[in-house]
Amino acid sequence: MSSYKVHYFPGYGKAEPIRMLLAHAKIEFEDVHYTPETLPAAKASGNLEFGQMPVLEKDGKFYSQSQAILRFLGKELGYYPEDTYHGYLVDSTLDFINDLTNARFKANNHPEPETKKQLLADFYEKVLSNFFLAIQKRLEANSSPDKIVGDKVTIADIALAAIAYSFFLNENNLSKTEYQEVLNKFPKVLDYFNGLGELLKEYLAARAPSPW
Ligand SMILES: N[C@@H](CCC(=O)N[C@@H](CS)C(=O)NCC(=O)O)C(=O)O
Incomplete structure (x- = not known):
């Protein structure tokens, strides 16, 4: 083993x-x-x-x-699709998650307080909303509404679960209110994240609390 x-x-x-x-x-x-x-x-x-x-x-x-x-x-x-199109859907989801986390990091770490405030406002209003909207469209277009690619759990679902339960739905995250205000406008995405939470229930219950 x-x-x-x-x-x-x-x-x-x-x-x-x-x-x-x-x-x-x-x-x-x-x-x-x-x-x-x-x-x-x-x-x-x-x-x-x-x-x-x-x-x-x-x-x-x-x-x-x-x-x-x-x-x-x-x-x-067995969490990565065999065919190239579904592989593309998985990979582009991972890239999109990276874009989101990079945008949040860039906004939050801006040294100038006024610019930081503006960048964070833009992040929640535009970048995060666009992220959830795109995820919602992919869920609607997918064969299974509770998976992001195909009918089986892939690393794209796992990566989305990680970002959801590290940030948006992490009770210990300092920006959880801001994240959840935007997420609540996308009930299908929220349902999907809740479903991922069920799949990882034991792990989530056992892990140590962390803000990020
Ligand atoms: N592209 C790398 C980036 C890894 C990365 O940025 N690691 C950070 C923590 S999140 C790190 O090791 N920081 C310590 C250092 O750079 O000295 C990956 O995705 O694994």
Whole structure:
């Protein structure tokens, strides 16, 4: 039996889709956490190929880059479509999630307070609304209304569950009110996220609280 370790910080962040995928596939894994104090030694170990985390350790071999890890595990564990069109739908969903998180990060980290305020307002009014609208359209166009691509759970559902339960529906997230005000305008998307929450119920109940 293979052994799995997920190396990351204690928060959800970029490791959460990987953890959720392993949990959904009922694969036991060890969460190895780092702090700013232990990070330099991890970098010096040579196990972080690109100097960052998350890193998946499978049977002693180290894998880097969260999206590549997700696709790698998705293909190994049956969460990645066989045909190229459905593969495209999965990949474009992952890219779209990245665009959203990058836009939020850019707005929230702007050094100038007035610009930050404006960028965050734009984020919630435009970027986040467009995100939910596009997800709603994909759900409506899909063969199964409770999956984002096809009829089986894919890594795209898992990645959406990770962002939903790290941010929009995370009780400990500081911006949950702002996220939920927008999400409530998209009841089909909310239903879909609730369904994903059911699929990951045990994992979500057991994980440690984190704001992100
Ligand atoms: N493209 C990489 C980005 C990874 C990344 O940004 N990791 C951050 C944490 S979310 C990190 O390791 N920061 C510590 C550092 O760069 O020293 C991925 O998706 O895995």
